[in-house]
Amino acid sequence: MGAKLRVYTQKIKSAQTTKKITKAMELIAASRIQKALGRVEASSPYARAITRAVSAVATYSNEGHPLTTEREEIKRSAVIVLTSDRGLAGAFNSQIIREAGELRAQLEQDGKEVDHYLVGRKAVQYFQFRRRAFIKDWQGQTDVPDAELAREIADLVIESYTKGEVDEIHVVYNRFVSMMTQEPSVVRLLPLEIVEADQASDEAALPLYEFEPEPASVLDALLPVYVESRIFNALLQSAAAKQAATQKAMKSASDNADKLITDYTRLRNNARQAEITQQISEIVGGADALSSAK
Amino acid sequence: MPLSVSIVSATQEVWSGDASQIIAKTVEGEIGILTGHEPVLALLAEGQVRVTDTAGTVHRVQADEGFLSVDHDRVEIVARDAALA
Secondary structure (H helix, E strand, O other): OOHHHHHHHHHHHHHHHHHHHHHHHHHHHHHHHHHHHHHHHHHHHHHHHHHHHHHHHHHHHOOOOOOOOOOOOOOEEEEEEEOOOOOOOOOHHHHHHHHHHHHHHHHHHOOOEEEEEEEOHHHHHHHHHOOOOOOEEEOOOOOOOOHHHHHHHHHHHHHHHHOOOOOEEEEEEEEEOOOOOEEEEEEEEEOOOOOOOHHHHHOOOOOOOEEEOOHHHHHHHHHHHHHHHHHHHHHHHHHHHHHHHHHHHHHHHHHHHHHHHHHHHHHHHHHHHHHHHHHHHHHHHHHHHHHHHO | OOEEEEEEOOOOEEEEEEEEEEEEEEOOEEEEEOOOOOOEEEEEOOEEEEEEEOOOOEEEEEEEEEEEEEEOOEEEEEEEEEEEO
């Protein structure tokens, strides 16, 4: 076997091996999307119930609350960036980091200072490599985020908000739109704008609740939980979106490997044909030489 | 008409179904709910919620840091950590 032929055979083998790996990762991601979506789905009754309760208190009590009141002067903003721990997900992490960068530029242009809170190893690596400061990071839990993580983040940001260290809080995360689309979105968490759940519009108007204890204390207790459930929802969506992005990236990697295999097989066949042609012409040449020597 | 009850935690729906009576502990004391109760939104104190379903079985749910809402015989018990006890 000629040298060229050997090189191509080797390249085909290597592409085939890569394809096996990417194909496996694609299938794993596909099965994980379903689980992650299941978690988003399972947590939605909770989010809906809290949203409904908060809107009820907010509508009927006319209570001003520190968490819902816009401050006159916004000096410092906190930005929570949700990325994943692992890569191989196409533009998943880079688009979030880009979005966060744009937000930061925008905020700084408005004369605000920006504090960063990072979730996911990828964001931390990005910030550490560029020697940028951040307040706190959470790593290793982005695949299956639990309510505890959401609570920890919420407690921390609410605390720094109520202490007056920051005047507004944003979250940057990948929203799961469909299997094919993950949309980087920026949501302002605090001060709160209470968003009615989609379903609430076609339900009957909110009833006149009797509050126990008085509305102000109910609101006091519910608002942090509401913030927490918003963060939890963002974490879950981001986890589902990560799996979808991985699946998409791995699918195109498998397709590319397929294309490489086809191309190299053609080249190998060419090389083999050239080798055979050369051998034939050598034999014919040799026979000619022998017969003319007689 | 029975109460339609759903008990949800942050991660999932813990229990749902029809019930005839619910007893829960709120921050102001115990509250019992039968059909036709006025709309209430109450904060739960740490403790068990006892749900008697239409068959008469009592389900106990451990609910911490949550709230309870009653509205037109629909009861929602919402707690971050809710689990059947």
